[in-house]
Amino acid sequence: MIAPFFKYGLFGDNLGLVVAFAIGIGFGFFLERAGFGNARKLAAQFYFTDLRVFKVMFTAIVTAMLGVYYLAVFGVLDLSLVYLTPTFLLPQMAGGLILGMGFVVGGYCPGTACVGVATGRIDAMVLFLGIFAGIFGFGEIYPLVSTFYASTPMGQLTLPQVTGLPYGVIVFAVVLMALGGFAGAEWVEKRMAARNVEA
Amino acid sequence: MSDLLKNLSINGRLALVAFVLGVVALFAGSPYVGAGAMVNAKDLSLAMATDADQVDVGTLADWIIQGKSNFRVVDLRTEAAYAEYHIPPAENIPVAGLAQSSLLRNEKVILYAEGGPRAAQAWMLLKAKGFKGVYILRGGLEAWKDHVLFPRIPATPTPAQVVDFARAREVSKYFGGTPQAVAGDSAVTAQAAMPTLAMPTPQAAGAGAPKKKKKEGC
Numbered sequence: 058m059i060a061p062f063f064k065y066g067l068f069g070d071n072l073g074l075v076v077a078f079a080i081g082i083g084f085g086f087f088l089e090r091a092g093f094g095n096a097r098k099l100a101a102q103f104y105f106t107d108l109r110v111f112k113v114m115f116t117a118i119v120t121a122m123l124g125v126y127y128l129a130v131f132g133v134l135d136l137s138l139v140y141l142t143p144t145f146l147l148p149q150m151a152g153g154l155i156l157g158m159g160f161v162v163g164g165y166c167p168g169t170a171c172v173g174v175a176t177g178r179i180d181a182m183v184l185f186l187g188i189f190a191g192i193f194g195f196g197e198i199y200p201l202v203s204t205f206y207a208s209t210p211m212g213q214l215t216l217p218q219v220t221g222l223p224y225g226v227i228v229f230a231v232v233l234m235a236l237g238g239f240a241g242a243e244w245v246e247k248r249m250a251a252r253n254v255e256a
Numbered sequence: 257m258s259d260l261l262k263n264l265s266i267n268g269r270l271a272l273v274a275f276v277l278g279v280v281a282l283f284a285g286s287p288y289v290g291a292g293a294m295v296n297a298k299d300l301s302l303a304m305a306t307d308a309d310q311v312d313v314g315t316l317a318d319w320i321i322q323g324k325s326n327f328r329v330v331d332l333r334t335e336a337a338y339a340e341y342h343i344p345p346a347e348n349i350p351v352a353g354l355a356q357s358s359l360l361r362n363e364k365v366i367l368y369a370e371g372g373p374r375a376a377q378a379w380m381l382l383k384a385k386g387f388k389g390v391y392i393l394r395g396g397l398e399a400w401k402d403h404v405l406f407p408r409i410p411a412t413p414t415p416a417q418v419v420d421f422a423r424a425r426e427v428s429k430y431f432g433g434t435p436q437a438v439a440g441d442s443a444v445t446a447q448a449a450m451p452t453l454a455m456p457t458p459q460a461a462g463a464g465a466p467k468k469k470k471k472e473g474c
Contacts, residue, residue, distance in 0.1 A: 123277045129287030135361060135386070136287050224288070225281040232278030236271050 061138050085172050094172040096164025096180055103161050106249045108242040119235045126228050141213040148206050163187065295384045309379060311366050311391045313399045317427050320345060327364040327389075330357075332378050333397075343368065343400060344431065351378050361387050368393035368400070405433030 063073055091113045092098045101107035128134040160166050163184040165173055170188060173181025199206070216231075217224045264272065303309040319327065320343075329346040331338050338348040349357045351374065359365055365387065367375045375392045382390045393400070402408075407424035409417060425435040 119274055123274065123281070126281060126287050127277070127284075130284050134287075138360060138362065224286045225284055228281035229278040232274050232281075236275060239267075239271065 061135070084168070085175060088169055088172045089176060093169040094176045094178065094181070096173065096178070099166075099169060100161070100164040104249075105245050106253065108246055111242055112239060115235045115238055119232055122228060122231055126224070141215065144211040144214045145207065146209040146211055148208060151205075159187075159191075300380070300383055303383075309390075309392055310394045312394050313403050314427075316343070316366060316393060316400075317404045317431065321427065321430055327366055328359065329366045329368070329393075330359070330378075332367060332369040332374055337370075343397070351381075354378055354381055359387065361385075362389070363387075364389040364391070366391045366393055368396045371396045371398050404428060404431055407433075407435050 062068060063076075068076065088094065092109060093113070098107060099110060102110040125134060125136070125139070129136040156166065163170075163180075165181055165184045167188055170181045170184045174185050216222075216227045220227065222230075261269070316329070329343055331342045331346040331348045332351050332354075333342075333348075334350060335348060338346075342348070346368070349359070359382070365382065367378050367382075367390065369375045369378075372392070372395065375396055379390050379392050395402075403424070405428055407421060407428055409421040413421065421435070428435045
C-alpha cells in the first residue's frame with residue numbers, strides 16, 4: 058500500500074470528502090487546544106509576549122517534514138505525487154503581506170477565525186464575514202489584477218531544487234532552524250515578561 | 257547520560273528526537289525515486305504472459321470515439337514523425353525524455369512507436385520506475401494504420417468479415433482514414449493518403465465526461 062491513497066485510487070471523491078472532514082475536525086481541534094481560537098493570544102505573537110503561534114506552527118512543520126521525508130525514504134509515500142502549490146513569487150509576496158496585515162489588525166488568520174466562530178467568539182464571526190467580503194472583492198477586481206496574479210511563475214519549487222543541496226541536508230537545516238527558533242522564542246518571551254513586570 | 261535524559265522536559269526530549277532524526281536524514285539520501293529503478297520480475301513476467309501489458313488498436317480507437325479521458329496516449333517517435341501524423345489524443349514524449357516527463361505513476365499510459373520493440377523498451381523502463389498502468393499499443397502505429405485507418409476486406413469475405421468491415425469502415429472514417437476496398441478491385445488506390453491531423457470531436461459526449469482537474473492546496 059503506497060500513499061497518497063487518493064491518487065492511487067484507494068478511495069474516491071465521496072470517501073475523500075469524509076476523510077477531509079475528519080482531518081478538518083482534527084485540525085480545528087488542535088488549533089483550539091493550542092489556544093488559537095483566542096485573538097488576544099494570536100495577536101500576542103506580534104508583541105513578542107507569547108510566541109506560541111510560532112512554536113506550534115514550526116513544530117507542525119518539523120513533524121510533518123520528518124514524517125513525509127522518512128515515509129518517502131522507506132518507500133511508503135510516493136513524494137512525486139504529492140501536490141505542491143506552484144510558486145508565483147511577487148503575487149504571493151503581495152498576498153502574504155495583505156494576509157499578514159489582516160492578521161495583525163483582526164487577530165485571526167482564516168483557519169483560526171473558523172475555530173473562533175466554532176467556539177462562539179463574536180470578533181471571529183466579524184472577521185469571518187470579512188474573509189468572504191475579501192473573497193468577493195477579489196473576485197470583482199480579478200480582471201484588473203489577473204496579469205499580476207499570474208506573473209513571475211516559477212513552477213512547483215522545493216528547497217532542494219532552489220539551493221541545489223541534498224534533501225537530507227535541507228531536512229537537517231530546517232530541524233536546526235526550528236530548534237534554534239524555539240530556544241530563541243523562549244528567550245524572547247522571558248525577556249518580554251521581565252520587561253512587562255518592570256513597566 | 258540516563259540522568260540527563262530523565263531530567264529533560266517533554267519538550268526537551270521531543271527536540272532531541274527531532275534533532276536525531278535530522279542528523280540521520282543527513283545520511284539517509286533522497287526521498288525521491290532517483291535515476292535508478294527497481295524491477296519486480298515476477299510482476300512483469302506475469303503481465304507479459306497474460307497479455308495484460310497490451311492494448312489493442314481497436315480497443316484504443318473505441319475509447320477515443322467514446323470520448324474516454326482516463327488514459328494518456330504517448331507517441332515515442334521523433335518530433336518530426338509526430339508532426340507528420342499521430343493518433344489524435346497522443347502527446348509526443350521521445351524515449352530519452354520519458355524519465356523526466358510529466359507522466360504520473362498512477363496514470364493509465366498507452367505507449368506506441370512505429371512497430372513493437374521501442375514501445376516495449378519504454379514499457380519496461382516505466383514499469384521499472386514504478387508506473388502502475390502502462391500498456392503497449394499492440395503492433396504500434398503500423399497496426400493502427402492497417403486496422404484502423406486503412407482496414408481491408410478479403411476478396412471473398414465470409415458474412416462475419418463483411419459485418420466486421422462495415423464497422424471498421426465507420427471507425428476508419430471517424431479518424432479520417434480510407435477503408436480499402438476488396439483486393440483486386442479496380443478502384444483500389446495503391447497508396448492511400450494519411451489523414452490530416454484534425455482531432456475528431458467525440459460523438460458520444462457524456463459517455464466518458466472528461467475528468468475534472470482538482471485544485472489542491474489550502
